[in-house]
Amino acid sequence: xxxxxxxxxxxxxxxxxxxxxxxxxxxxxxxxxxxxxxxxxxxxxxxxxxxxxxxxxxxxxxxxxxxxxxxxxxxxxxxxxxxxxxxxxxxxxxxxxxxxxxxxxxxxxxxxxxxxxxxxxxxxxxx
Amino acid sequence: xxxxxxxxxxxxxxxxxxxxxxxxxxxxxxxxxxxxxxxxxxxxxxxxxxxxxxxxxxxxxxxxxxxxxxxxxxxxxxxxxxxxxxxxxxxxxxxxxxxxxxxxxxxxxxxxxxxxxxxxxxxxxxxxxxxxxxxxxxxxxxxxxxxxxxxxxxxxxxxxxxxxxxxxxxxxxxxxxxxxxxxxxxxxxxxxxxxxxxxxxxxxxxxxxxxxxxxxxxxxxxxxxxxxxxxxxxxxxxxxxxxxxxxxxxxxxxxxxxxxxxxxxxxxxxxxxxxxxxxxxxxxxxxxxxxxxxxxxxxxxxxxxxxxxxxxxxxxxxxxxxxxxxxxxxxxxxxxxxxxxxxxxxxxxxxxxxxxxxxxxxxxxxxxxxxxxxxxxxxxxxxxxxxxxxxxxxxxxxxxxxxxxxxxxxxxxxxxxxxxxxxxxxxxxxxxxxxxxxxxxxxxxxxxxxxxxxxxxxxxxxxxxxxxxxxxxxxxxxxxxxxxxxxxxxxxx
Numbered sequence: 001x002x003x004x005x006x007x008x009x010x011x012x013x014x015x016x017x018x019x020x021x022x023x024x025x026x027x028x029x030x031x032x033x034x035x036x037x038x039x040x041x042x043x044x045x046x047x048x049x050x051x052x053x054x055x056x057x058x059x060x061x062x063x064x065x066x067x068x069x070x071x072x073x074x075x076x077x078x079x080x081x082x083x084x085x086x087x088x089x090x091x092x093x094x095x096x097x098x099x100x101x102x103x104x105x106x107x108x109x110x111x112x113x114x115x116x117x118x119x120x121x122x123x124x125x126x127x
Numbered sequence: 128x129x130x131x132x133x134x135x136x137x138x139x140x141x142x143x144x145x146x147x148x149x150x151x152x153x154x155x156x157x158x159x160x161x162x163x164x165x166x167x168x169x170x171x172x173x174x175x176x177x178x179x180x181x182x183x184x185x186x187x188x189x190x191x192x193x194x195x196x197x198x199x200x201x202x203x204x205x206x207x208x209x210x211x212x213x214x215x216x217x218x219x220x221x222x223x224x225x226x227x228x229x230x231x232x233x234x235x236x237x238x239x240x241x242x243x244x245x246x247x248x249x250x251x252x253x254x255x256x257x258x259x260x261x262x263x264x265x266x267x268x269x270x271x272x273x274x275x276x277x278x279x280x281x282x283x284x285x286x287x288x289x290x291x292x293x294x295x296x297x298x299x300x301x302x303x304x305x306x307x308x309x310x311x312x313x314x315x316x317x318x319x320x321x322x323x324x325x326x327x328x329x330x331x332x333x334x335x336x337x338x339x340x341x342x343x344x345x346x347x348x349x350x351x352x353x354x355x356x357x358x359x360x361x362x363x364x365x366x367x368x369x370x371x372x373x374x375x376x377x378x379x380x381x382x383x384x385x386x387x388x389x390x391x392x393x394x395x396x397x398x399x400x401x402x403x404x405x406x407x408x409x410x411x412x413x414x415x416x417x418x419x420x421x422x423x424x425x426x427x428x429x430x431x432x433x434x435x436x437x438x439x440x441x442x443x444x445x446x447x448x449x450x451x452x453x454x455x456x457x458x459x460x461x462x463x464x465x466x467x468x469x470x471x472x473x474x475x476x477x478x479x480x481x482x483x484x485x486x487x488x489x490x491x492x493x494x495x496x497x498x499x500x501x502x503x504x505x506x507x508x509x510x511x512x513x514x515x516x517x518x519x520x521x522x523x524x525x526x527x528x529x530x531x532x533x534x535x536x537x538x539x540x541x542x543x544x545x546x547x548x549x550x551x552x553x554x555x556x557x558x559x560x561x562x563x564x565x566x567x568x569x570x571x572x573x574x575x576x577x578x579x580x581x582x583x584x585x586x587x588x589x590x591x592x593x594x595x596x597x598x599x600x601x602x603x604x605x606x607x608x609x610x611x612x613x614x615x616x617x618x619x620x
Contacts, residue, residue: 033554038609061605062548064307086610 001028001120003094007070007110008119014094015070017110022071025098026058026089029123034060037089040082042100047075049102051109056099058089071109073102128579131207131572132541134597140196142616147183153190181618200599202543208569212515212546212558213306213354215384215406222476223409223469232468237460241445248444251461252437254471255421261474261482262380262400263391264423268432269467270458274381277401277420278312278348280433283454284399284424285346285375286316287431291452292373296345299377302331304355304550306381309348318345325552329355329508331365340372346399350379351392354550354558355508356493356515358385366396375399380423383407384562385490385514388483392423399424408470417463419470433457488563489514492570496559499574503581507553514562520555523581526588530555533580535602536594540576 006014012030016023031037039059049055054066055075078100082088089097114122167175185193202209209216227233235247255267271277282299289295298321299313310320323339326332331349340347347369351359359365366376378397384407386392392400404410404419424432434453435446477485490513497506497516504518520530534544534557546558561570583591595601 036606036609038606059609061609063551087606 002116004116006094006116007113008116008122009068009070009113010122011068012123013068013070015110015113017071017104020104020107021076022073022102022104022110023098024070024100024102026067026093027119027123028093030065031090031093031097034058034065035062036060037086040086040089040099042078042082043075045075045078049073049075049100058086067099069102070113071102072105074105075100076103077101129540130575132597137199137599138192138196140193143183143185143190143193144181144616144618146185146189146193149184151184151186151189153185153187204564207542208561208565208573209543210545210559210561210573211543212356212517212560213381213549214412214546215382215403215514215560215562216412216543217384217406217409217562218564219409219411219469220473220476223472226472227465227468232465235464237464241443245444247464248437250468250471251464252439252444254467254474255437257471257474258402258421258423261387261391262383262397262402262423263393264397264400265393265426266429266432267421267423268436269419269421270433270456270462271401271420271422272458272463273418274379274401274403274406274420275308275312276457277403277422278308278377278379279315280420280454280457281377281399281401281422281424282312282316282318282346282348283457284422284428284431285377286318287452287454288375288428289345289373294342296374297343299345300336300339300347302349302353304329304353304552305348305350306354306379309350309379313348323347325353328510329353329357329552330510331359331361333361333364333368336365337368340368340374342372344369344372344374346375346377348377348379350381351395352382352385352513352515354382355510355517355553356382356385356512356560357508357510358513362395362397370396381406382514385486387486388479389486393425399428404466404470409473410466410469417466419463419466421462435461485563486514489561492561492563492565493559495567495570496561496574500577503578504557515558515560517550517553518557518559519553520557523584523588524555526584528584528588528591530557532592532594533557533577533584536580536583536591537576538595539597540580542573542576 006016008014008027012027014025014027037058037060041057043049043055049069049072051069051072053069055069056067057064058067079098204216204218231246235244251269255269258267259265271280286295297319299318300321300323301309303322303324313320323335324332347365349359351362353359369376375398376396378392378400380400380402383402387407399422401420401422405412430450430452431454433456434450435448436450438445438447493512493514493516497512500518505521507519523533530547534547537544548556549558550556580591
């Protein structure tokens with residue numbers, strides 16, 4: 001369910017680190033809890049984001065939720081396709097439903113976050 | 128078994144636009160008794176038109192039937208219990224309407240001179256003093272036009288005082304159980320919002336608060352009782368922590384229906400509080416307005432209240448605009464006067480002991496529901512509750528039935544749904560607030576309905592998942608409505 005090469009936050013975001021680039025999204029558990037997502041608000045390319053701080057929000061039929069960044073860096077790309085097809089976040093949260101790509105401020109930032117196994121335990125416990 | 132309602136014929140009704148045909152009229156004007164003029168000459172030909180494109184034309188009886196038929200599709204507190212948690216959907220006593228219709232009140236105009244407005248001003252002054260007495264605070268402004276508006280005014284008052292002390296500060300703390308309007312109000316007033324998690328009992332975590340409050344914190348916004356219906360028993364200590372570090376305590380008065388006549392926020396250290404007159408003081412919830420969200424403050428904050436303020440000048444009431452520290456106006460004139468009249472009527476009709484009884488009954492009713500439904504629904508927080516009770520759908524979720532499904536099935540039983548999926552700290556919340564309005568018969572009827580649905584979930588979950596069946600429109604496509612909204616009717620669609 002949860003890819004082994006991702007790291008996870010308690011707020012249910014994931015980050016995939018490749019070199020000095022990171023890709024950020026929300027977890028399958030998060031999309032399940034939110035229900036049908038209808039709108040995604042993302043930062044602009046070039047915007048700085050900070051670990052633990054809000055950088056955007058997702059709106060579902062139930063609620064609007066903040067998205068917290070797992071890492072610090074600068075946004076290099078946003079997932080444009082979500083504007084027309086926010087449902088991608090429900091159907092493929094760990095793949096085509098990625099939110100933003102960032103250039104990491106420093107390497108190794110994602111290490112303290114949860115592994116896939118830890119996250120699986122965490123969401124198991126939360127339920 | 129569904130006892131409270133049965134199906135009956137319900138009239139279909141198209142839009143007025145679809146009923147229209149040219150030349151139909153619902154009015155007749157008397158013959159002109161002044162000389163006729165040519166509007167094209169008087170106003171300029173460019174400002175005159177013969178027809179309004181697409182304007183519906185129908186007869187009087189068609190207009191009457193249209194709106195009467197629509198009214199039968201409704202559910203209202205005058206039909207039965209309206210258990211929406213956090214909304215305090217209490218009965219709006221008819222005496223409120225009677226008083227609001229008194230000619231001098233109904234026809235009062237804000238541009239009347241003060242000398243002709245003394246009665247209306249007296250009504251407002253009395254309401255201010257009654258609300259100050261109920262909240263245990265020093266002064267009240269009736270200007271804000273809704274709860275969230277009161278919140279924003281309250282936070283602006285805090286900002287004004289802190290600015291006067293030399294530093295407006297940066298942050299407002301808000302518990303994770305708060306109403307969504309709280310962070311919005313703080314943000315609009317220019318503050319960053321920091322969430323503070325609740326402890327296992329669903330209450331403010333004092334140790335966390337002690338740790339977080341510093342010189343950057345302007346205020347804590349807290350709802351008491353909180354959105355779980357649980358009294359924040361550490362509120363006095365929370366106020367002490369905040370005040371010792373120069374921060375203020377804002378209380379959201381959304382749940383004052385659990386406190387009126389029993390406990391006064393001013394006594395537990397609250398600096399600013401807003402009230403929702405449409406909740407606690409029985410004014411109509413309306414279709415989004417007009418509303419009133421008076422804000423009550425301590426003596427220290429009083430100089431900053433919005434202008435104008437009522438002031439006694441000899442034997443008369445006057446408007447005082449000359450208040451240099453005021454945050455200024457937050458609303459035209461002095462708020463929604465008609466709503467204020469109704470709230471005062473409610474307060475005076477009950478009197479002190481009556482208001483206290485209403486509070487006690489509201490708490491009793493919620494606890495009666497809690498005790499009766501506890502065998503059937505999961506209670507995530509065991510703390511004693513006050514005027515509302517929050518269950519979760521944990522047991523029903525095992526059969527694939529969620530809180531929204533149970534709420535929709537409740538419609539088939541003849542009740543308005545409870546509040547679904549709020550507060551957010553409860554997974555799959557069912558939030559129920561009966562208010563003092565309901566007697567035992569209606570409460571038992573609601574409990575029977577909820578119990579029966581719990582059994583349906585066990586026997587035939589699909590039945591509940593596809594509900595409601597007895598209404599004009601069953602499930603609507605909420606997702607398509609949000610993703611691809613159609614905001615305007617056009618002929619032929």
